[in-house]
Amino acid sequence: MAEPEPTHVDVLVIGAGPSGLMLATWLSRCGISTRIVDKRPSRINSGQADGLQSRTFEILDSLGIGADVWREANHMVEIRFWNPDEHGELYRSDAMADTVPGASRFQQATLHQARIEDFLLGYINKHSSIRVERGVIPESLSIDTNLTDSANEYPVSVTFRHMLEEGTVPEQIYGSHASGIPNGLFRSNLTADDTASLLEDALSNTSTRSEKVLAKYVVGCDGAHSWTRRQIGVVMEGEQTDLVWGVLDIIPITDFPDIRYRCTVRSQEFGSMMIIPRENKLVRLYVQITEKDGTGKPVKRSDISPEILLKNAQKILAPYKLSYKHCHWWSAYGIGQRVGSSFSVQNRVFLAGDAVHTHSPKAGQGMNISMHDTYNLGWKLASVIKHRSDPSLLGTYETERRKIAQELITFDHKFSRIFSGRPVKDILGDGAIDIETLQEAFKKGNTFTNGTSVNYDCSIIVSKEPESRALKAENFAQKNGVPASSLNLDHQPDNQDLATGILIGMRMPSFKVLNQSDARPWHFQELLQSNGCWRIAVFPGDLRNADQFARLTTLGQALAAKDSFLRRYTPRSEAIDSVFEIITVHSAPRSSIELLSLHEVFHPFSEEIGWDYNKVFVDDVSYHEGHGEAYKNYGISPLTGCMVVIRPDQHVSCISSLEDMRRIDSFFSGFMIEQK
Numbered sequence: 001m002a003e004p005e006p007t008h009v010d011v012l013v014i015g016a017g018p019s020g021l022m023l024a025t026w027l028s029r030c031g032i033s034t035r036i037v038d039k040r041p042s043r044i045n046s047g048q049a050d051g052l053q054s055r056t057f058e059i060l061d062s063l064g065i066g067a068d069v070w071r072e073a074n075h076m077v078e079i080r081f082w083n084p085d086e087h088g089e090l091y092r093s094d095a096m097a098d099t100v101p102g103a104s105r106f107q108q109a110t111l112h113q114a115r116i117e118d119f120l121l122g123y124i125n126k127h128s129s130i131r132v133e134r135g136v137i138p139e140s141l142s143i144d145t146n147l148t149d150s151a152n153e154y155p156v157s158v159t160f161r162h163m164l165e166e167g168t169v170p171e172q173i174y175g176s177h178a179s180g181i182p183n184g185l186f187r188s189n190l191t192a193d194d195t196a197s198l199l200e201d202a203l204s205n206t207s208t209r210s211e212k213v214l215a216k217y218v219v220g221c222d223g224a225h226s227w228t229r230r231q232i233g234v235v236m237e238g239e240q241t242d243l244v245w246g247v248l249d250i251i252p253i254t255d256f257p258d259i260r261y262r263c264t265v266r267s268q269e270f271g272s273m274m275i276i277p278r279e280n281k282l283v284r285l286y287v288q289i290t291e292k293d294g295t296g297k298p299v300k301r302s303d304i305s306p307e308i309l310l311k312n313a314q315k316i317l318a319p320y321k322l323s324y325k326h327c328h329w330w331s332a333y334g335i336g337q338r339v340g341s342s343f344s345v346q347n348r349v350f351l352a353g354d355a356v357h358t359h360s361p362k363a364g365q366g367m368n369i370s371m372h373d374t375y376n377l378g379w380k381l382a383s384v385i386k387h388r389s390d391p392s393l394l395g396t397y398e399t400e401r402r403k404i405a406q407e408l409i410t411f412d413h414k415f416s417r418i419f420s421g422r423p424v425k426d427i428l429g430d431g432a433i434d435i436e437t438l439q440e441a442f443k444k445g446n447t448f449t450n451g452t453s454v455n456y457d458c459s460i461i462v463s464k465e466p467e468s469r470a471l472k473a474e475n476f477a478q479k480n481g482v483p484a485s486s487l488n489l490d491h492q493p494d495n496q497d498l499a500t501g502i503l504i505g506m507r508m509p510s511f512k513v514l515n516q517s518d519a520r521p522w523h524f525q526e527l528l529q530s531n532g533c534w535r536i537a538v539f540p541g542d543l544r545n546a547d548q549f550a551r552l553t554t555l556g557q558a559l560a561a562k563d564s565f566l567r568r569y570t571p572r573s574e575a576i577d578s579v580f581e582i583i584t585v586h587s588a589p590r591s592s593i594e595l596l597s598l599h600e601v602f603h604p605f606s607e608e609i610g611w612d613y614n615k616v617f618v619d620d621v622s623y624h625e626g627h628g629e630a631y632k633n634y635g636i637s638p639l640t641g642c643m644v645v646i647r648p649d650q651h652v653s654c655i656s657s658l659e660d661m662r663r664i665d666s667f668f669s670g671f672m673i674e675q676k
Helices: 018-029 054-062 066-072 113-127 195-203 227-231 306-317 366-385 391-420 435-449 467-480 546-560 630-634 661-669
Strands: 007-014 034-038 078-084 090-097 132-134 136-143 156-162 209-220 236-254 262-266 272-277 283-288 322-340 349-351 512-515 521-523 534-541 580-586 616-618 642-646 652-656
Touching: 007 018, 007 156, 007 366, 018 034, 018 113, 018 366, 034 136, 054 066, 054 366, 066 113, 136 227, 209 227, 209 366, 227 349, 236 306, 262 306, 272 306, 283 306, 306 322, 322 391, 366 391, 391 435, 534 546, 534 630, 546 580, 546 661, 642 661, 652 661
Parallel strands: 007 034, 007 209, 034 132, 078 262, 209 349, 534 580, 580 616
Antiparallel strands: 078 090, 136 156, 156 209, 236 283, 236 322, 262 272, 272 283, 512 521, 512 616, 534 642, 642 652
16 A cells, blocks of 8 residues: 655644644744644643743733633732741741732733643634644654755654544553542653653554654654654753652642642741642642651652642641642652753754753743743744745744753752752751741742743844843953943944833833823733734834924834835735834823824825724823833833834844934844845
């Protein structure tokens, strides 16, 4: 029987967890030919990740699903610390905000991973015909290096084995204890990968079928045991400790007073525990396992059970009582921090999420960072596949996300050891951690873990002063007693001083502005929907000033010119705002300016629907929601103004004066392809 012809696809996604589905949201929205496969015959319905950070909510909101997730999630407002007193008795030692106030319009919350996947799947279904193909087990992967330089070729070959029976639950999600309670041991780093055994079973089953897929790009989102990672020869670098923690998702029956707060609980003798309140009365317990067997050795991995975890939790929480009637899920894992030696091969096969970085789950970063990886990658793949950007754009995925992964495991290495350390009693012995050290770790951790502090380095899509050069200049200036601005660094200044509150490389912060046409207040981030567009945010200042109004008019004429970058990089068959969107925010009183008095490029006209009334905004007071003071918070002078280039993923690329079109033109010419 002849082998079936291989199928072709632009992007093949291996793994349908949060990172794979986030990638599929971009690809579905941008109309990219995509397939997403998963070796499990059914999706998860319990357990796994549950923490959602501020930046993740901002991303979900840009997809139009953030409000629904926010409404359903359990919001965590305060974290409380419980430590032993001088007598070894637990007491509430302190409390602090769970999320850094003012960092984002969203705070940390918890919601079951399956529900997050539901929302992402709903988005994908709405925008495309992409469907998750389950029970698809990978067999082989190869890259034809002779084809990798051609944009239209399909150099990656992957062979799959399809299971014909779908919807069954894999045996591995039930532990060896016959408790009937779903667990996550088959995904845990305490257990070996089962892809080989699944494939062996599939090959022995005559009801399966084989398929060869040729792809332009492959993205491995297949978890800590990543098959894709092994195929391309990427190794994980880092360490694994002998510290073992367990996870219980229960509806607790307890007299512990803070069970609905996020809590750290450290006992004098029996280890530590973290309490994470969840939706629908659930509470997640992260429990340090200090249980010993009959010989005094740590309990074996195979003997870990919900009963063992509860017993440890009861010891840690004593004298408070703890039990449950309902346990929804449990798991166990070893603490370690590892990052892949590379995030891609040939810029054709990429790794994301747990496939390329692993760490402990207590900081609530796993699902978040995984989705952030593919949120970074998705729009870049779409832009290259559509021939709007040069393939060199894809190189920024590794340079940007590997740095974040390294920062994450460095943070987690310190955080997990501090949290696992025993409390100080009389003297600071080996492994003992005082209360102040623990709380300081949480304060610093909150700044990092909310995701809003991510700062991408200088690259073809981040036009800022390279940190190394800036630091050398600053050190030289201090040593020699001269201002750094007087040094000839043979480069353009990054214009950061034009908007001191908008940091190049970081995500665009958000403050309330009003629609010029109807006075409705909007958070600026709400205007930055994830649709693949670049934004040119124009801040012309106080338009009552004749000079400022004239500067804006001159800018409008330059943007509308036939040789403008807006026209050169937009396909002639498409509207300009399919690639670029101009958003204007002025600072004059709303009543002093008429929309139609501004140049047409700022409120485009359509023969079919008339003027666009949703492109011009004002930094003014609203009737019901106060004054966002955007100019003040963004650090922009109303008498100077500026332009800000914002990437499709909401990170800031560059800042220029209102006259410096050459700077922005030069920026886009570095990676975008002129359209015919």
